[in-house]
Amino acid sequence: MISPALGSEVAEAAELSGGGFAAVWRATLADGREVVVKVGPPPSARLLRYEAGMIASEAVYFRAVAGRAPVPAVLAATDDWIVTSLLPGRPLTGGPSPRARHELGAVMARVHELTGPHFGYTGARAAGPDWPSAYAAIMDALLADAADWDVPLPPGIRATIDRHRAALAVVTRPALLHFDLWDGNVLVHDDHLSGLVDGERFLYGDPLLDLVSPALFHRIEDDPDHPFLRGYAEATGLVVDDAARVRLGLYRLHLYTLMLAEAPSRGIPLDSDRHHHVTALLEAELTEVLR
Numbered sequence: 001m002i003s004p005a006l007g008s009e010v011a012e013a014a015e016l017s018g019g020g021f022a023a024v025w026r027a028t029l030a031d032g033r034e035v036v037v038k039v040g041p042p043p044s045a046r047l048l049r050y051e052a053g054m055i056a057s058e059a060v061y062f063r064a065v066a067g068r069a070p071v072p073a074v075l076a077a078t079d080d081w082i083v084t085s086l087l088p089g090r091p092l093t094g095g096p097s098p099r100a101r102h103e104l105g106a107v108m109a110r111v112h113e114l115t116g117p118h119f120g121y122t123g124a125r126a127a128g129p130d131w132p133s134a135y136a137a138i139m140d141a142l143l144a145d146a147a148d149w150d151v152p153l154p155p156g157i158r159a160t161i162d163r164h165r166a167a168l169a170v171v172t173r174p175a176l177l178h179f180d181l182w183d184g185n186v187l188v189h190d191d192h193l194s195g196l197v198d199g200e201r202f203l204y205g206d207p208l209l210d211l212v213s214p215a216l217f218h219r220i221e222d223d224p225d226h227p228f229l230r231g232y233a234e235a236t237g238l239v240v241d242d243a244a245r246v247r248l249g250l251y252r253l254h255l256y257t258l259m260l261a262e263a264p265s266r267g268i269p270l271d272s273d274r275h276h277h278v279t280a281l282l283e284a285e286l287t288e289v290l291r
Contacts, residue, residue: 001081002027002035002037002076002081002083005075005076005083006029006033006035006075006076006083007031008029008030008031008033009029009030010027010028010029010030011027011028011029011030012027012028013025013026013027013028013037014026014027016036018091018184019038019198020262020266021040021041021051021054021200022038022039022040022041022054022055022200023038023039024036024037024038024039025037025039026086033085034085034086035075035083035084035085035086036072036083036084036085036086037081037082037083038055038058038081038082038083038084039055039080039081040054040055040079040080040081045265046265047265048141048142048145048258048261048262048265049125049126049141049142049144049145050121050125050126050138050141050142050201052123052124052125053079053122053123053125054200054201055077055078055079055080055081055082055200056077056078056079056082057122057123057199057200057201057202058077058082058198058199058200058202059074059077059082060122060202061176061178061199061200061202062074062084062199064114064176065111065114065176065196065199068107068110068111068113068114069107069108069110069111069196070087070107070187070193070194070195070196071087071195071196071197071199072084072085072086072087072195072197073085087187087194087195087197088187088189088194088195089187089188089189089194089195090187090188090189091183091184091185091186091187091188092183092184092186092187092188093183093184094188097188097191098227099191099192099227100186100188100191100192100193100194101186101214101226101227101228101231102227102228102230102231103192103193103231104181104186104193104196104214104228104231105214105227105228105229105230105231105232105233105234105235106231106232106234106235107193107196108178108181108207108210108232109231109232109235109236110235111176111178112175112176112177112207112210112236113175114175114176115173115174115175115176115204116174116175116176116204117174117204118134118174118204119131119133119134119135119174119204119205120134120135120137120138120174120203120204120205121138121203122203125141126138126140126141130169130172131168131169131171131172131174131205131206132165132168132169134204134205135161135168135205135250135254136161136162136165138203138254139157139158139161139253139254139257140158142254142257142258142261143157143158143257143261145261145262146257146260146261149261149263149264149265150264150270151260151261151263151264151270152270152279153257153260153261153279153282154279154282154283154286156286157253157257157286160250160253160286160290161250161253163290164246164250164290167243167246167247167250168206168247168250170243171205171206171247174204174205175204175205175206175207176202176204177202177203177204177205177206177207177209177210178196178199178201178202178210179201179202179203179209179210179213180198180199180201180213181196181210181213181214182213182214182216183214183216184198185197185198186214206247206251207236208244208247208248208251209251209254211228211229211232211248211251212248212251212252212254212255213255214226214228215228215229217277217281219248219252219289220248221240221244221245221248224240245289246289246290248289249285249289249290250290252281252285252289253282253285253286253290256278256279256281256282256285257282259278260275260278260279260282263275
């Protein structure tokens with residue numbers, strides 16, 4: 001599949017694990033290059049609404065942030081698959097690295113200087129002329145996905161979004177966001193940040209959205225010494241005030257709703273420990289942070 005695009009035969013390949021959306025391989029080419037091949041789901045697969053066109057989106061993200069973040073080079077891409085260079089390092093899931101987390105905060109501050117043409121996703125996916133409209137459209141799509149897949153959600157999500165529209169309205173510039181900065185997508189080599197991968201979920205909006213997944217299942221604002229937060233604040237002057245706390249709560253609302261809505265498509269049972277844990281976190285945001 002990829003040899004004609006790269007001008008070299010594939011000498012060997014091995015599938016990589018850990019992804020929930022695409023199939024991924026590490027391949028060695030006959031000319032010695034090491035590459036990563038990511039292939040999207042087949043046309044017959046049921047997707048969440050925001051997942052349409054995600055493979056093509058990853059190439060857009062990597063090309064946009066090249067020079068500002070350590071991302072792979074895009075070697076070839078179609079709407080269905082992408083080939084990139086292989087970056088050195090291991091995921092942050094393999095062990096703590098406060099230095100790399102601090103560096104990631106500074107890197108994301110540079111990426112957030114890039115401004116998009118609108119708020120929300122690209123293509124025919126959820127977007128809007130302003131951030132409150134785009135965020136509401138993004139959440140409406142996830143709520144519709146959850147309904148389609150018969151995923152139970154706590155009540156009050158949509159009412160909470162409407163109640164905090166003014167808090168979202170302070171965001172007037174659509175910054176380029178990665179969104180999926182959990183430890184599995186951050187690479188470390190020699191205790192330094194060496195790579196940022198899986199950019200297919202990118203969108204344009206509030207930079208604070210990118211402060212949620214680096215502290216997955218936690219409230220980063222409650223940990224002022226978190227190395228990512230320190231790196232980001234040192235680069236931007238960010239002060240996490242009460243208004244920022246409300247927006248961070250809304251963005252965890254988004255993340256947890258997404259994690260619940262996607263579970264059936266990933267084969268995760270609705271009676272699993274994961275489902276109950278994320279549901280409890282979502283309920284806590286609704287009752288404790290956003291009341």
